[in-house]
Amino acid sequence: xxxxxxxxxxxxxxxxxxxxxxxxxxxxxxxxxxxxxxxxxxxxxxxxxxxxxxxxxxxxxxxxxxxxxxxxxxxxxxxxxxxxxxxxxxxxxxxxxxxxxxxxxxxxxxxxxxxxxxxxxxxxxxxxxxxxxxxxxxxxxxxxxxxxxxxxxxxxxxxxxxxxxxxxxxxxxxxxxxxxxxxxxxxxxxxxxxxxxxxxxxxxxxxxxxxxxxxxxxxxxxxxxxxxxxxxxxxxxxxxxxxxxxxxxxxxxxxxxxxxxxxxxxxxxxxxxxxxxxxxxxxxxxxxxxxxxxxxxxxxxxxxxxxxxxx
Amino acid sequence: xxxxxxxxxxxxxxxxxxxxxxxxxxxxxxxxxxxxxxxxxxxxxxxxxxxxxxxxxxxxxxxxxxxxxxxxxxxxxxxxxxxxxxxxxxxxxxxxxxxxxxxxxxxxxxxxxxxxxxxxxxxxxxxxxxxxxxxxxxxxxxxxxxxxxxxxxxxxxxxxxxxxxxxxxxxxxxxxxxxxxxxxxxxxxxxxxxxxxxxxxxxxxxxxxxxxxxxxxxxxxxxxxxxxxxxxxxxxxxxxxxxxxxxxxxxxxxxxxxxxxxxxx
Numbered sequence: 001x002x003x004x005x006x007x008x009x010x011x012x013x014x015x016x017x018x019x020x021x022x023x024x025x026x027x028x029x030x031x032x033x034x035x036x037x038x039x040x041x042x043x044x045x046x047x048x049x050x051x052x053x054x055x056x057x058x059x060x061x062x063x064x065x066x067x068x069x070x071x072x073x074x075x076x077x078x079x080x081x082x083x084x085x086x087x088x089x090x091x092x093x094x095x096x097x098x099x100x101x102x103x104x105x106x107x108x109x110x111x112x113x114x115x116x117x118x119x120x121x122x123x124x125x126x127x128x129x130x131x132x133x134x135x136x137x138x139x140x141x142x143x144x145x146x147x148x149x150x151x152x153x154x155x156x157x158x159x160x161x162x163x164x165x166x167x168x169x170x171x172x173x174x175x176x177x178x179x180x181x182x183x184x185x186x187x188x189x190x191x192x193x194x195x196x197x198x199x200x201x202x203x204x205x206x207x208x209x210x211x212x213x214x215x216x217x218x219x220x221x222x223x224x225x226x227x228x229x230x231x232x233x234x235x236x237x238x239x240x241x242x243x244x245x246x247x248x249x250x251x252x253x254x255x256x257x258x259x260x261x262x263x264x265x266x267x268x269x270x271x272x273x274x275x276x277x278x279x280x281x282x283x284x285x286x287x288x289x290x291x292x293x294x295x296x297x298x299x300x301x302x303x304x305x306x307x308x309x310x311x
Numbered sequence: 312x313x314x315x316x317x318x319x320x321x322x323x324x325x326x327x328x329x330x331x332x333x334x335x336x337x338x339x340x341x342x343x344x345x346x347x348x349x350x351x352x353x354x355x356x357x358x359x360x361x362x363x364x365x366x367x368x369x370x371x372x373x374x375x376x377x378x379x380x381x382x383x384x385x386x387x388x389x390x391x392x393x394x395x396x397x398x399x400x401x402x403x404x405x406x407x408x409x410x411x412x413x414x415x416x417x418x419x420x421x422x423x424x425x426x427x428x429x430x431x432x433x434x435x436x437x438x439x440x441x442x443x444x445x446x447x448x449x450x451x452x453x454x455x456x457x458x459x460x461x462x463x464x465x466x467x468x469x470x471x472x473x474x475x476x477x478x479x480x481x482x483x484x485x486x487x488x489x490x491x492x493x494x495x496x497x498x499x500x501x502x503x504x505x506x507x508x509x510x511x512x513x514x515x516x517x518x519x520x521x522x523x524x525x526x527x528x529x530x531x532x533x534x535x536x537x538x539x540x541x542x543x544x545x546x547x548x549x550x551x552x553x554x555x556x557x558x559x560x561x562x563x564x565x566x567x568x569x570x571x572x573x574x575x576x
Contacts, residue, residue: 013418018418026430098340141510143517144533144551149516151540245423252425253514267429271437279433287421294420
């Protein structure tokens with residue numbers, strides 16, 4: 001187990017290093033003169049020289065790469081051009097909102113998908129209806145779903161705020177502002193989880209030990225909850241590992257719909273302001289979160305099913 | 312045609328293709344504003360109503376459908392052309408090649424389409440090209456995994472060994488004997504990937520990272536209509552529903568094809 005975890009951790013670090021290097025390479029390839037792109041044509045030579053120095057553009061690429069890697073090891077992501085603050089500090093300001101949205105979305109998706117999948121297996125008619133509904137839900141673009149919910153539950157029926165975020169000082173108000181965005185994300189991700197849960201429950205329900213349990217006279221509901229759910233959750237954990245990317249991407253889109261000041265809006269601002277150090281830091285942190293999510297799911301899987309650690 | 316999802320999926324996909332084709336017949340300019348006819352409901356002159364700038368919604372979704380098909384098609388092509396050969400190689404050569412390519416795909420998983428789109432937009436400016444490349448690259452791992460898994464399963468099959476024993480070169484085995492066996496699953500994967508590409512491109516245009524205005528894109532149309540929702544729902548509903556039904560069509564087509572091609576059924 002420990003050896004497997006270590007191997008998996010090393011792979012995650014290698015992935016992260018490769019992803020970071022790709023991001024660095026990208027910004028090295030920026031067309032034209034980044035200093036001119038940032039400052040415009042009328043900048044004074046002194047301002048140009050100062051920015052060039054602060055971006056490290058006066059040094060050769062390899063030296064810049066090594067310095068950047070070294071900074072990364074010390075959690076130094078450089079300085080934002082637009083905000084004149086360390087990139088890491090800016091990201092840490094926005095991170096809690098995006099993480100809260102992602103976590104609430106995942107929680108909501110799971111608490112919709114699992115009970116519905118169990119219900120679908122109990123009732124044939126409901127199975128057909130839910131199957132169709134989920135196929136439809138899977139095809140709805142996240143932002144369309146968000147706009148529809150926003151219009152229905154914030155504008156037409158003003159139950160929830162239409163967007164924005166009041167900050168974490170008043171937690172209840174903050175949660176009220178997060179409800180619709182989290183619901184959007186949860187609905188968007190619930191469809192795929194429902195289909196996976198249903199398929200793996202169906203597979204488990206064909207096993208011999210389920211027949212044994214039924215033959216003993218165990219009530220059908222108890223068979224599902226007690227005998228089928230745990231083994232059926234294994235494939236679901238694999239799917240969850242790949243969900244990290246979808247959840248974070250979805251969160252960025254949902255943030256745009258509901259005007260939430262998270263990582264997504266910061267990334268769009270950084271792009272518009274040609275704040276390349278900030279953009280680089282944001283992409284790197286988001287991809288680190290995806291790698292961490294995937295790693296956590298793999299380790300969880302090996303805890304639930306110890307056989308993989310020895311494969 | 313026993314499968315209802317295959318039937319309904321083909322119908323929706325066919326409808327979407329027809330819409331894209333009809334964009335060159337429908338005589339109304341999708342980008343001509345008419346400030347006297349803003350946010351109008353459906354009427355004989357504007358069958359689906361008009362948007363906040365008074366542009367004809369029908370013309371805009373027809374051209375939007377054409378743009379979505381072009382962008383989605385090229386993105387899927389990028390995914391297939393990179394993912395399938397790399398997957399074949401990784402599965403066939405194994406060992407070191409497999410490990411290196413797996414790490415590369417793992418890295419691509421960590422940089423989903425949206426993050427790649429941010430980088431490409433910084434590199435070449437936001438637009439249809441950068442969006443297409445980003446979505447295409449993000450589709451590569453799925454095609455890679457499929458091709459690799461199937462090749463791993465087939466490379467010790469008797470017909471492959473027979474071909475090798477007859478003196479066929481590895482390249483010939485890959486192209487003439489393994490690739491044809493991938494075509495069925497590839498078709499299924501391509502249909503599902505097309506649905507994903509449509510969604511991804513629309514999300515990018517919604518964020519301003521895809522097709523640029525005034526060129527109509529279904530995602531962008533929704534963005535522009537969002538703040539006018541209390542005044543008129545049509546400019547948001549029309550592109551939103553068009554996109555959803557097209558995505559549903561490609562998803563159903565993929566699911567239906569999978570069941571249809573599955574030898575166990």
